[in-house]
Amino acid sequence: MINRRNFVRLAGGGVVLGATAGLAGCSSTLPAEAVAAWSGPPAGMTDVRHWVLSYAILAPHSHNLQSWLVDLRQPGEIMLYCDLSRLLPETDPLSRQIMMSQGTFLELLDLAARQKGLRTDITLFPQGEFGPTTLDKRPVARIVLAADAGIKPDPLFEQILKRHTNREAYEAREPAAAAVQAIVASVAQHPVRTGFVGGAQPDALQKHRAIAKEAWRIELVTPRTIMESFKVLRVGPREIAEHRDGLSINTPMVRALTALGLFDRSKAPAPDDSATTGQIKGFNEKMAATPAFFWMVTEGNDRKTQVNAGRAYARAQLAATAQGLVMQPLSQALQEYPEQAKPYADIHALLQAPAPRYTVQMWTRLGYAPAVGPSPRRGLQAHLITAA
Secondary structure, three states: OOOOOOOOOOOOOHHHHHHHHOOOOOOOOOOHHHOHHHHOOOOOOOOHHHHHHHHHOOOOOHHHOOOEEEEOOOOOEEEEEEOOOOOOOOOOOOOHHHHHHHHHHHHHHHHHHHHOOEEEEEEEOOOOOOOOOOOOOOOOEEEEEEEOOOOOOOHHHHHOOOOOOOOOOOOOOOOOHHHHHHHHHHOOOOOOEEEEEOOOOHHHHHHHHHHHHHHHHHHHHOHHHHHHHHOOEEEHHHHHHHHOOOEEEOOHHHHHHHHOOOOOOOOOOOOOOHHHHHHHHHHHHHHHHOOEEEEEEEEOOOHHHHHHHHHHHHHHHHHHHHOOOEEEEOOHHHOOOHHHHHHHHHHHHHOOOOOOOEEEEEEEEEEOOOOOOOOOOOOHHHHEEOOO
């Protein structure tokens, strides 16, 4: 959910130029099987739960890990679990972002169910809530689907297949006031405080940009956090098609560097390496041009609050999509590892959300930008629990 895909910005020497010459006709488009889920549910599904879940798995997720497991063995019921093998212990040590990603899944599931005239009775943590520092094998949610004539489709459903996190440069123009209001209105049913800053507040806008830049720099130069991203970095069509998750790079240059052994993912680059300094420079340029920021704050930070904040964010991003706007979460300053303590304190202070009473659950860039393609998805079968 952050700008980690463009890790490598390396200018090539002769060996690289020679290697890429033969790749001039190669496409950066992702393999068809990696993005097939974005075509919507296949025809002929006999279990409505499969149809609903085919939309839920398109939800945004930290590092695109897709840590959702569902048990369908009880008729008419969906039991949602967190895949404990798909966590982020370095950048998300308390699994707050993972819990928000469970919430994004539940929100898209609910939107899809409404489209079928189904009510979703969702019970969070039916066997008890996780503690504040660790997750376990208990379910995240029990969802019972029931036909209900009073259920109406939500217009946000129409945006699910169009919603993509956009990490590219945004246009200079500021989001229209009516568009921002539509985003705010979309989360009114959730107990979150929303905020927006744009060109009318230049000093505040600069402070947002400065915090984002510093937090991104810290993550890039901290070996264990950058290595966590390297571990889920998929380079080239073979890796992308095999895993269909994580952070995908399919550009001919990086594919050539990888094939030649010039892109070493087994160790963190030094702070002064071109891969690091280039990323910092590129990110700073994007931040300097970002016209607006949007955020959500909650009072409290228990697991239910985190899940519901994820539901609210899913709605906000879909509402932004409907308005022709794009978002990119800026997760680094919200992460609870020691090196990010100052950016964490700075963003909470700037947003008048003193911890621990309040938590900034989501902070994003917001603006207009050319369309980008979808990220890979593992497909419904990868998320189904089939044995006890």
